Amino acid sequence: MTEPFVVVGGDAAGMSAASKAKRDDPDLEVVVFEKGEWVSYGACGLPYYVKGEIQSLEALVSVTPEEFREERGINLRTGHEVVAIDPDGQTVTAEPLDGGEPIVQSYDHLLLATGAEAVVPSIDGTDREGVYTLGSMSDGKELREYVARARTRKSFQQPDRGPACRYLEDCVGPVAVVGGGYVGLEMAEALAANGFEVNVFQRGDRLLNGFSEATSEAVADHLREEDVLVHLGTDVLELTGDDAVEAVVTDEGRIDVEMVLLGTGVRPRTALAEAAGIDLGETGAIATDAYCETNVPDVYAAGDCAEAAHTVTGDPVYVPLALTANRHGRAVGQTVAGTPTEGGSVAGTAAIKVFDVEAARTGILDHEEATAAGFDPVTKTIDANSRAGYYPEGGTVTVTLTADRQTGRVLGGSLVSEYGEGAVHRSHAIVGALEEEATVFDLEDYDLAYAPPFNTTWDPVLVAAKVLSGTLR
Amino acid sequence: MTEPFVVVGGDAAGMSAASKAKRDDPDLEVVVFEKGEWVSYGACGLPYYVKGEIQSLEALVSVTPEEFREERGINLRTGHEVVAIDPDGQTVTAEPLDGGEPIVQSYDHLLLATGAEAVVPSIDGTDREGVYTLGSMSDGKELREYVARARTRKSFQQPDRGPACRYLEDCVGPVAVVGGGYVGLEMAEALAANGFEVNVFQRGDRLLNGFSEATSEAVADHLREEDVLVHLGTDVLELTGDDAVEAVVTDEGRIDVEMVLLGTGVRPRTALAEAAGIDLGETGAIATDAYCETNVPDVYAAGDCAEAAHTVTGDPVYVPLALTANRHGRAVGQTVAGTPTEGGSVAGTAAIKVFDVEAARTGILDHEEATAAGFDPVTKTIDANSRAGYYPEGGTVTVTLTADRQTGRVLGGSLVSEYGEGAVHRSHAIVGALEEEATVFDLEDYDLAYAPPFNTTWDPVLVAAKVLSGTLR
Numbered sequence: 028m029t030e031p032f033v034v035v036g037g038d039a040a041g042m043s044a045a046s047k048a049k050r051d052d053p054d055l056e057v058v059v060f061e062k063g064e065w066v067s068y069g070a071c072g073l074p075y076y077v078k079g080e081i082q083s084l085e086a087l088v089s090v091t092p093e094e095f096r097e098e099r100g101i102n103l104r105t106g107h108e109v110v111a112i113d114p115d116g117q118t119v120t121a122e123p124l125d126g127g128e129p130i131v132q133s134y135d136h137l138l139l140a141t142g143a144e145a146v147v148p149s150i151d152g153t154d155r156e157g158v159y160t161l162g163s164m165s166d167g168k169e170l171r172e173y174v175a176r177a178r179t180r181k182s183f184q185q186p187d188r189g190p191a192c193r194y195l196e197d198c199v200g201p202v203a204v205v206g207g208g209y210v211g212l213e214m215a216e217a218l219a220a221n222g223f224e225v226n227v228f229q230r231g232d233r234l235l236n237g238f239s240e241a242t243s244e245a246v247a248d249h250l251r252e253e254d255v256l257v258h259l260g261t262d263v264l265e266l267t268g269d270d271a272v273e274a275v276v277t278d279e280g281r282i283d284v285e286m287v288l289l290g291t292g293v294r295p296r297t298a299l300a301e302a303a304g305i306d307l308g309e310t311g312a313i314a315t316d317a318y319c320e321t322n323v324p325d326v327y328a329a330g331d332c333a334e335a336a337h338t339v340t341g342d343p344v345y346v347p348l349a350l351t352a353n354r355h356g357r358a359v360g361q362t363v364a365g366t367p368t369e370g371g372s373v374a375g376t377a378a379i380k381v382f383d384v385e386a387a388r389t390g391i392l393d394h395e396e397a398t399a400a401g402f403d404p405v406t407k408t409i410d411a412n413s414r415a416g417y418y419p420e421g422g423t424v425t426v427t428l429t430a431d432r433q434t435g436r437v438l439g440g441s442l443v444s445e446y447g448e449g450a451v452h453r454s455h456a457i458v459g460a461l462e463e464e465a466t467v468f469d470l471e472d473y474d475l476a477y478a479p480p481f482n483t484t485w486d487p488v489l490v491a492a493k494v495l496s497g498t499l500r
Numbered sequence: 501m502t503e504p505f506v507v508v509g510g511d512a513a514g515m516s517a518a519s520k521a522k523r524d525d526p527d528l529e530v531v532v533f534e535k536g537e538w539v540s541y542g543a544c545g546l547p548y549y550v551k552g553e554i555q556s557l558e559a560l561v562s563v564t565p566e567e568f569r570e571e572r573g574i575n576l577r578t579g580h581e582v583v584a585i586d587p588d589g590q591t592v593t594a595e596p597l598d599g600g601e602p603i604v605q606s607y608d609h610l611l612l613a614t615g616a617e618a619v620v621p622s623i624d625g626t627d628r629e630g631v632y633t634l635g636s637m638s639d640g641k642e643l644r645e646y647v648a649r650a651r652t653r654k655s656f657q658q659p660d661r662g663p664a665c666r667y668l669e670d671c672v673g674p675v676a677v678v679g680g681g682y683v684g685l686e687m688a689e690a691l692a693a694n695g696f697e698v699n700v701f702q703r704g705d706r707l708l709n710g711f712s713e714a715t716s717e718a719v720a721d722h723l724r725e726e727d728v729l730v731h732l733g734t735d736v737l738e739l740t741g742d743d744a745v746e747a748v749v750t751d752e753g754r755i756d757v758e759m760v761l762l763g764t765g766v767r768p769r770t771a772l773a774e775a776a777g778i779d780l781g782e783t784g785a786i787a788t789d790a791y792c793e794t795n796v797p798d799v800y801a802a803g804d805c806a807e808a809a810h811t812v813t814g815d816p817v818y819v820p821l822a823l824t825a826n827r828h829g830r831a832v833g834q835t836v837a838g839t840p841t842e843g844g845s846v847a848g849t850a851a852i853k854v855f856d857v858e859a860a861r862t863g864i865l866d867h868e869e870a871t872a873a874g875f876d877p878v879t880k881t882i883d884a885n886s887r888a889g890y891y892p893e894g895g896t897v898t899v900t901l902t903a904d905r906q907t908g909r910v911l912g913g914s915l916v917s918e919y920g921e922g923a924v925h926r927s928h929a930i931v932g933a934l935e936e937e938a939t940v941f942d943l944e945d946y947d948l949a950y951a952p953p954f955n956t957t958w959d960p961v962l963v964a965a966k967v968l969s970g971t972l973r
Contacts, residue, residue, distance in 0.1 A: 069888060069952065071952050071957075075891060075952060080891070081890050081891070089889070348950070350947065350948070350950045351947070353958065366973075371945035371947070372947070376947045376949045376950075377949060377950075378949035378950060378954050379951055380953040380954070385954070387949040389947070415542060416559075416562070419554075451954045452928065453928060454949045455925065455928040455932065455946075455959075455961070456928035458929065458946055458948050459932020459933060459938075460932060462932075462938070462947070463932065463935075463942070465932075469936070472845075473928075473935050474811060474823065474824070474844070474848075474931060475927075476860040476862065476924050476925075476927045476928070476931070477544075477849075478851035478853060479542065479548060484544075484822045484826050485823065485826065486928075
């Protein structure tokens with residue numbers, strides 16, 4: 028008798044796998060255990076919910092538990108935490124969080140889609156009231172409630188901090204965002220737009236580490252234009268206060284704040300896998316093969332808990348992003364339903380909007396990383412008009428392109444522009460080149476779309492390719 | 501002794517070649533003969549000049565004749581028409597239009613960049629006053645002057661034509677645009693935005709022939725929303741009137757107009773080449789090899805007068821667009837200066853903005869054309885959100901994708917969205933796939949950038965690839 032396909036974790040990877048498996052093989056029993064109450068939600072949308080651009084958490088849910096159960100025929104058990112896996116017996120043990128009896132569930136195939144959790148830095152004071160992370164729906168709910176309370180109160184007395192707080196007559200805060208990555212910067216926008224004086228603390232000397240320096244600088248400049256106080260090269264040492272946080276102590280001094288958002292990255296949730304003898308990779312996430320299968324046969328891992336192969340190097344990397352989770356989950360569902368399907372590689376492509384700026388990055392930009400992978404990297408950055416020079420209302424697109432000096436192979440790219448001027452969608456051309464192992468000479472010859480409202484005759488991506496190839500010939 | 505590099509025609513292809521040759525080999529003498537007074541101008545910008553979004557024709561000029569002469573050291577002779585080529589003697593004969601003595605100019609390398617001219621359909625009445633084409637700067641000037649006169653006058657009495665003319669209290673016109681291609685539709689927008697009641701006549705049953713049907717329909721729907729009267733499947737038989745045009749007579753009846761814009765395509769200017777024994781291809785444009793060289797050694801042709809190889813089929817095609825002209829001109833300049841450089845293929849990629857809609861197309865979409873090239877085409881069209889469903893102010897992107905059923909190879913794509921929602925820049929992914937002969941299975945796995953302000957987790961291009969690949973497995 029066939030045992031079910033069991034999925035641990037009901038977000039992007041887990042529900043993509045469950046849905047695809049059930050669609051491809053309607054006779055297959057699919058059981059999903061999810062610890063929380065929310066499934067298949069867009070965590071990427073949480074900053075916009077906190078900002079107030081999205082009015083309900085429910086709006087972030089693409090498919091409800093009821094729809095999974097009733098329309099897709101998936102045995103979805105929310106409020107159940109899987110506490111153990113027995114790979115030999117091919118069972119998992121799940122505990123109902125309402126205190127009922129543990130369930131022992133057999134499986135033929137198991138998918139670990141346990142996701143990631145926000146990293147809390149190992150400094151004093153992170154347990155004080157007023158210190159938040161943004162990883163889960165409940166985090167989002169708490170932050171939105173905090174914003175609403177603070178805006179109502181508006182009683183916090185602050186010293187004069189210069190040009191900040193253009194949004195409201197009386198500024199709220201000040202507050203701190205620790206970490207200048209996606210979540211940190213999206214939350215800086217969300218808070219600033221609500222009238223908070225926002226301090227962003229970044230240990231390194233630039234924001235958005237994975238992007239090019241030109242992109243990081245453009246984003247930092249824009250944040251400052253929006254009156255966000257950007258503290259680069261600043262190490263947060265301690266969060267002080269009585270019960271509630273009252274100040275951020277850094278190696279540069281002390282800044283009073285009434286709230287701290289920790290945006291210091293995520294780490295894969297791997298405890299369950301480790302306890303069952305499932306191998307982790309060097310990145311600390313669950314190691315998988317091309318089919319997202321772990322070292323234990325019939326046990327798969329996908330999404331923010333798992334590694335994936337890098338498009339450029341082929342090496343395992345940990346890039347916890349939404350598209351990979353969806354894609355790999357879907358591939359596992361297809362495999363389990365009878366059509367072995369590779370998960371596909373990840374190019375580390377990412378996009379972000381910060382106030383009125385958009386940026387994207389893909390592939391390998393860091394020269395140390397490229398050199399370690401056996402390449403001889405060379406990088407060029409260009410500025411180009413986002414529309415024909417004579418066409419109204421255009422802006423600038425800054426494109427950074429990295430290639431291998433010996434072969435010309437495109438290794439990575441980073442783009443930034445005003446929001447709406449196409450840095451993000453233009454990155455599609457560079458991703459295409461990466462995926463196909465194309466050279467910068469190839470990319471230079473791509474017959475990209477042109478019309479005056481969209482670019483100059485040579486799209487900024489082509490300009491970058493042309494300039495970079497010129498240094499290689 | 502080395503003779504100069506001679507270029508016939510001073511627009512995109514010609515000036516790109518001249519500039520590149522001179523930059524790469526500063527000792528090379530470069531002579532350009534241009535019949536008119538304008539060089540290196542963006543004809544693509546003319547509709548926006550007529551519309552009034554661009555205030556001067558000079559704004560369309562990227563580099564002035566003085567700059568070419570003084571800063572780039574090019575011997576640019578405007579007002580000189582080349583009337584003969586002697587391929588054996590390696591000379592051209594140029595006549596100054598001011599009546600001076602003809603010049604016989606020797607060359608080592610010759611580039612024909614004679615461009616294209618607007619096709620005037622062979623119907624009666626095209627020589628009447630009030631009948632325009634839009635190919636040259638002087639055409640643009642005349643049209644803008646016409647628009648200004650008509651708006652000042654506003655005296656034309658028109659019958660009630662329904663919901664047209666939302667722009668001004670009293671509508672101007674009516675006017676006719678014959679042809680529903682790029683120029684026709686951009687001019688329909690330019691005229692409608694100036695308060696004209698605009699009739700667009702298209703012989704075939706849809707606009708924008710080279711795009712997908714879904715794109716054509718979306719554009720036609722939007723034109724109607726903007727009160728443009730779209731007459732599909734309507735053959736214009738005659739333009740009647742006394743001196744000036746007064747009506748368009750079609751197989752569907754007669755419509756009074758006070759002006760007609762002929763947007764019925766362009767044809768390559770080849771007379772000079774033909775007279776010199778230079779071969780034309782089957783398309784009627786000058787035949788060239790991969791280096792843009794004609795059948796006569798050392799004589800090149802590039803831009804709107806020449807054929808180019810299609811990216812998908814490798815066959816010679818005639819696709820007179822700006823990027824190809826620039827790219828091929830540049831390649832010829834590089835070749836002539838000592839580094840043999842291929843011009844690169846053309847995918848027929850094109851973009852257009854019509855009012856608040858943007859669209860792009862690339863590759864082969866037409867099933868007859870694909871079948872003739874040996875493919876077994878299959879096409880799918882999908883609608884997808886342009887931003888995450890929960891993110892404010894998004895729209896819809898409609899993507900049509902065509903692939904070969906046997907191999908999965910991507911053959912072409914067509915996209916349409918609201919202006920600013922990224923149909924055009926998203927096409928970059930499909931162009932990348934075409935250029936690299938990728939399959940729809942490859943494209944489906946592209947790690948494209950995602951964030952809620954830019955797409956759903958699967959970009960619309962990926963959704964299209966996923967749906968199309970699903971029909972092939």
